[in-house]
Amino acid sequence: MTTELKQKEEVKPELTSAEHPATKYLREERLPHIWCSGCGLGSAVTSLTNAYEKLEIPIDDIGVVSGIGCSGRAAGYFETDSYHTTHGRAIPFATGLKLSNPEMNVTVFSGDGDLFAIGGNHFIHAARRNLDMTVICVNNYNFGMTGGQFGPTTPRGATATTSPYGNYENPFNLPDLAASAGAVYVARWTSVHARRIQQAMEDALSKKGFSFVEILSPCPTGYGRKNDLGEGIDELKSYQNRAVIKHESDPSEAEIERDPEAEIVVGNFVDIDRPTYCEVADDYLQSQ
């Protein structure tokens, strides 16, 4: 191992923690990862591995599924069962995984473009059916991997490679979409709320049914640069100022404006119970 640990061994031989806590769940031979300096994806991965650890879910019972994109690279780093699927198809793949192995804890980890542009239809139907899985969307308001095109969450007026004069389309409000389609747990946080994200992930993973966590995340290379947001750290500081926590508020009021001063509503919007797809199917088939 080519670690360049700073103080280990020579100074504090009695201490043992020579690994970052996330690496227990990751394929270390693939690290360091490819993501840019200040990209929010790595922090989201740590929040997730911390949640697995806190809930003591055995590594063999976890399946992580991603589509395509920078966010889609995440699955490839997990040393759980993990699947880097085709663009937009993380949820169909996760559905098959869950139905064939109902004991598996299935997490979909993917981007705004993957889950809501090409994969949008799968999202609404998985929510409608209340499939027992957790979907984590790292929303960086653009297609980061392919060079910063606008997508279904790009705020109005924002600049992207494909909207040089500003985006005039109306974006999705993801918590509202998830709640309307039938998700039983819906939360939104920003990358600076790393602990809250971990807590939301713990809640989502423990929840039976379709749970959704949106993470508003810096993409300094794509969206950030084109919209004069500065470095990743400037984006995180701006989230600190803009975020207003409104638990159990109406998600339809949680629209995101491009204006760098405008308030962004975060919090846990939905936490309800209704029978899952597998429960409904079992009941129905037994009654026949």
Place this chain on the structure above:
Amino acid sequence: MSTEIEKEKATEKWPTDKGYIYIREDYCKGCGYCIEFCPQEVLEESAGFNEKGYHPPEPTAIDKCVNCGFCSIICPDFAIWDEKEGTNE
């Protein structure tokens, strides 16, 4: 009131963990998140470069570390983490 004084008070009032910090310099991409968001101002940017050309953080006030783990969770590159070394009475 200075936040410095508030923090001093907070750590005086309750017994806190005493933390120890590890930095894996070759993974660091110099985003500065750990330095900016450490609640105890334990870290500073180092003068040296790593092999990628970034300045990794260095703990310049390790005595103030309370093992809260925020640097480890906010670091996007799995490059910094903490361990409990003892308790501050």
